[in-house]
Amino acid sequence: MGTTLAVHAAESSGQTVTVKSQAVAVKAKADKTIKTAKRTHVNKHKRPSKARPATNLGPAYATRPEVMRFADELAERRNLDPQWVRRAIGQATLVPSVVRLMQPSTQPFIKNWAAYRGRFIDATRIEAGVQFWKANQATLARAEKDYGVPREIIVGIIGVESIYGRNTGSFRVIDAITTLAFDFPATHPRAAERAEFFKGELEQFLSLQNRMGADPMLPLGSYAGAMGMPQFLPSSWARFAVDFDGDDKIDLWNSPADVIGSVANYFKAFDWQPGMPTHYPVGFDNAKLDLDALMAPDILPTFSVASFTAKGAVLEGPALTHKGPLALVELLNGPDPASYVAGTENFYVITRYNWSSYYAMAVIELGDEVKRAMKDAGR
Numbered sequence: 001m002g003t004t005l006a007v008h009a010a011e012s013s014g015q016t017v018t019v020k021s022q023a024v025a026v027k028a029k030a031d032k033t034i035k036t037a038k039r040t041h042v043n044k045h046k047r048p049s050k051a052r053p054a055t056n057l058g059p060a061y062a063t064r065p066e067v068m069r070f071a072d073e074l075a076e077r078r079n080l081d082p083q084w085v086r087r088a089i090g091q092a093t094l095v096p097s098v099v100r101l102m103q104p105s106t107q108p109f110i111k112n113w114a115a116y117r118g119r120f121i122d123a124t125r126i127e128a129g130v131q132f133w134k135a136n137q138a139t140l141a142r143a144e145k146d147y148g149v150p151r152e153i154i155v156g157i158i159g160v161e162s163i164y165g166r167n168t169g170s171f172r173v174i175d176a177i178t179t180l181a182f183d184f185p186a187t188h189p190r191a192a193e194r195a196e197f198f199k200g201e202l203e204q205f206l207s208l209q210n211r212m213g214a215d216p217m218l219p220l221g222s223y224a225g226a227m228g229m230p231q232f233l234p235s236s237w238a239r240f241a242v243d244f245d246g247d248d249k250i251d252l253w254n255s256p257a258d259v260i261g262s263v264a265n266y267f268k269a270f271d272w273q274p275g276m277p278t279h280y281p282v283g284f285d286n287a288k289l290d291l292d293a294l295m296a297p298d299i300l301p302t303f304s305v306a307s308f309t310a311k312g313a314v315l316e317g318p319a320l321t322h323k324g325p326l327a328l329v330e331l332l333n334g335p336d337p338a339s340y341v342a343g344t345e346n347f348y349v350i351t352r353y354n355w356s357s358y359y360a361m362a363v364i365e366l367g368d369e370v371k372r373a374m375k376d377a378g379r
């Protein structure tokens with residue numbers, strides 16, 4: 001729930017935010033908020049209001065004995081030079097704005113798909129997507145062939161995450177992650193768990209930088225330490241990033257090919273099914289509608305076409321012959337009527353990148369818009 005509150009805080013203030021997670025179970029909830037039983041990673045990127053938040057830094061962590069103890073233990077676990085680890089973590093500084101951004105909102109929040117969509121899908125982002133697609137046609141085709149993930153989904157993700165590399169974050173990653181590992185806001189309902197999570201990210205980050213022979217003080221990312229064009233946290237980088245341009249390095253900041261391959265590999269790892277649509281239109285037959293039953297599993301695809309339609313969902317065309325389970329996905333529109341789609345298992349896979357059906361729908365629709373713009377231009 002804490003993460004949900006953070007999302008709400010960001011959305012209500014009009015900033016963009018994404019939250020990555022892995023869920024093992026999703027169950028009913030009165031307000032239809034998606035919730036997950038387990039999260040393995042989080043990726044948030046709120047844009048700092050100032051260009052460089054690093055102007056207001058707290059003390060360096062070298063003065064904190066428990067932090068230096070952690071550095072020594074990390075060095076031992078990972079077989080790293082303890083002085084190198086101490087120096088890296090010791091030079092990291094507490095960033096008060098990172099703590100503030102992670103604090104749960106005190107404002108009431110009203111979900112609004114139309115408003116959310118408008119923040120991610122506009123002429124500028126679509127045109128940037130067209131340029132990205134044109135520049136990387138062959139790589140996108142190769143990723144689609146190798147991983148089975150459609151190019152428009154890959155293009156949608158990279159656009160929503162960073163506008164194709166234009167917004168990759170301006171916090172020093174080591175500062176952000178160390179701050180969240182040792183000064184996670186205590187007002188957060190799951191502060192202890194989240195702090196442990198970011199200790200794991202700090203360990204992954206230093207291991208990665210060491211392996212790459214890179215200076216851990218240099219990388220910049222989101223306020224939660226998400227990095228590069230796909231906004232991967234260090235743990236996602238370690239697990240899913242691939243070298244897709246064959247230069248024996250993985251560079252998610254500067255190599256569009258590595259980014260494209262890594263995003264596709266991420267989806268394949270979460271069981272993307274080639275050829276399966278992400279969702280279908282859905283209507284309702286009010287005479288037999290059991291909305292509570294349809295909403296109970298939230299976005300976890302659970303219903304066969306037969307049981308879905310028996311409960312009053314109305315499908316048409318190819319949806320009627322869909323083989324796998326479906327979920328009723330509800331997108332609230334503030335004071336206006338909610339939007340609904342029938343989500344497939346592939347819709348669910350997109351929410352493994354980011355814990356939000358609104359996010360998944362924005363990714364899908366941005367990818368579709370870019371694809372349409374490519375077609376319209378005859379490209």
Ligand SMILES: [Ca+2]
Nearest residue numbers: 243245247249
């Ligand atoms: Ca590479």
